Amino acid sequence: MKIMEEFKAFVMRGNVIDMAVGVIIGAAFGKIVTSLVNDVLMPPIGLLLGKVDFSNLYINMSGKVFESLAEAQKAGAPTLNYGIFLNNVINFIIVAFVIFILIKQINRLQRQPKPAPAVPTTKDCQFCCSTIPIKATRCPNCTSQV
Numbered sequence: 001m002k003i004m005e006e007f008k009a010f011v012m013r014g015n016v017i018d019m020a021v022g023v024i025i026g027a028a029f030g031k032i033v034t035s036l037v038n039d040v041l042m043p044p045i046g047l048l049l050g051k052v053d054f055s056n057l058y059i060n061m062s063g064k065v066f067e068s069l070a071e072a073q074k075a076g077a078p079t080l081n082y083g084i085f086l087n088n089v090i091n092f093i094i095v096a097f098v099i100f101i102l103i104k105q106i107n108r109l110q111r112q113p114k115p116a117p118a119v120p121t122t123k124d125c126q127f128c129c130s131t132i133p134i135k136a137t138r139c140p141n142c143t144s145q146v
Helices: 004-011 016-050 069-074 081-107
Strands: 122-124 131-133
Touching: 004 016, 016 081
Parallel strands: none
Antiparallel strands: 122 131
16 A cells, blocks of 8 residues: 555656646647648658659669569568658658747747846935945045935
C-alpha cells in the first residue's frame, strides 16, 4: 500500500502533470506543423523543383533491374533508400524552421514584464530648488538644513 501512496504523490505533483499536458499539446502541435509542411509548404517546393520526388531515389543492391522502389521492395530486393532519407532531412529542416518562426512570434506577442519603478536617489532643496542627494541633511548650494 505504501508504494501506491508514493506513486499517487508522484503523479499528483505539478511537474508530472505539467509534463503530461506538454506532451499531449506537443503531439497535437506536431500534427499541425507536419500538415503545414506536407500539405502547404512541400507542394510549392516540389513545383519549383520540377516535381522532383526524392522518395523514388534508391540504390538497388540486388543486381536485378526494377522500375521503381515499390517494385524492388515488393520483390524483396535489398535497397538503399537515400531518397526517403533526403525527404526526411528536408522535412526536418522545414519543420524546425517553422517551429522557430512560430516560437519567435509567440515570444514577441507575449507581454513584457513592466520594469520596477525606479527608487529616487535625489531630491530638491526646499530653499534654493537645486537637486541634492536624497540622504543629504544640508544643501551644498545654499547650506540650508533640509
